[in-house]
Amino acid sequence: MGSGCVMREEDRPEPGVVEITGVRKLAPDLVVVPDRYALLVPNIGLIGGTHSVLVVETGLGPRNAEKVLEFAAGYAHGRRLYLTTTHFHPEHAFGASVFAGQATYLANRVQADELAAKGAATLEQFRGLGEWVARHLEGVELVVPDVVYDGSCDLDLGGRLVQLRPTGRGHTKGDQVITVPDAGLMFTGDLVEADQFAIFPWFPPYETDVSGVGWIEVMQRLTGENPRVVVPGHGDIGGLERLTDVRDYLRDLRDETWRRRDAGLDEDAAAAEVRAVMIGRHPDWAQPDWIESGVRCLYTEHAA
Numbered sequence: 001m002g003s004g005c006v007m008r009e010e011d012r013p014e015p016g017v018v019e020i021t022g023v024r025k026l027a028p029d030l031v032v033v034p035d036r037y038a039l040l041v042p043n044i045g046l047i048g049g050t051h052s053v054l055v056v057e058t059g060l061g062p063r064n065a066e067k068v069l070e071f072a073a074g075y076a077h078g079r080r081l082y083l084t085t086t087h088f089h090p091e092h093a094f095g096a097s098v099f100a101g102q103a104t105y106l107a108n109r110v111q112a113d114e115l116a117a118k119g120a121a122t123l124e125q126f127r128g129l130g131e132w133v134a135r136h137l138e139g140v141e142l143v144v145p146d147v148v149y150d151g152s153c154d155l156d157l158g159g160r161l162v163q164l165r166p167t168g169r170g171h172t173k174g175d176q177v178i179t180v181p182d183a184g185l186m187f188t189g190d191l192v193e194a195d196q197f198a199i200f201p202w203f204p205p206y207e208t209d210v211s212g213v214g215w216i217e218v219m220q221r222l223t224g225e226n227p228r229v230v231v232p233g234h235g236d237i238g239g240l241e242r243l244t245d246v247r248d249y250l251r252d253l254r255d256e257t258w259r260r261r262d263a264g265l266d267e268d269a270a271a272a273e274v275r276a277v278m279i280g281r282h283p284d285w286a287q288p289d290w291i292e293s294g295v296r297c298l299y300t301e302h303a304a
């Protein structure tokens with residue numbers, strides 16, 4: 001599905017279910033299992049070298065992770081397996097226990113700390129989202145990554161270096177991007193989504209770690225790296241425009257929010273007005289409820 005296509009809810013594939021189908025080869029020994037625009041399904045990456053394969057994201061809960069691990073083990077064909085996750089959210093990381101003993105799980109320090117601090121509460125929150133989500137989350141065991149790195153991590157897969165780097169606070173506190181320099185490719189996690197409004201997990205007073213201001217800074221930096229291929233957390237793979245679209249949207253969201261706040265509008269009124277403005281500017285984008293979450297987050301923030 002290309003950008004601009006209007007997706008009706010009833011057209012969506014079964015939510016939460018990773019299907020190993022439509023696997024896309026983006027570079028030699030580098031494939032993505034696409035999310036097919038299914039709710040709570042991430043794009044999942046496999047990056048290979050001569051002796052090792054890195055898996056990016058687990059899928060939501062152990063049953064999905066079992067499918068991902070089975071596919072990865074077949075793909076690796078005897079090579080060593082590593083796992084990493086772009087951030088601690090359930091569809092990205094809450095299948096990690098399935099990989100224990102089969103893959104070495106690597107994560108950046110802040111992500112690991114965030115998982116330890118908020119994993120259990122996030123599990124409860126997601127179970128409350130619906131029966132189908134709770135079903136996928138049955139049997140989730142929150143794990144500590146095998147290797148927690150400080151700074152950045154260059155992982156040698158054999159003839160190929162992959163870079164794991166925390167970005168600083170954006171969609172979460174502990175977002176991490178994975179870049180493959182020889183392919184000019186970047187996995188962004190939920191810092192970037194295609195064809196939908198940026199996901200602001202802003203649920204005060206429980207969850208307020210997302211930062212619109214931080215996120216804009218992150219997008220400015222990532223855009224400056226000029227990747228040729230961008231794999232978003234959710235939605236179609238694209239080029240540099242995947243990054244600039246999000247950067248420009250977030251700047252616009254900030255400016256429209258702050259203009260109203262500074263003119264004395266209260267948060268509810270600003271959220272309603274900016275929602276209407278943004279839907280008008282992006283009529284084809286899905287999940288407009290995230291606009292209001294973004295306004296409410298930015299309303300509390302100030303220029304860095």
Ligand SMILES: [Zn+2]
Nearest residue numbers: 087089171190
């Ligand atoms: Zn997320």
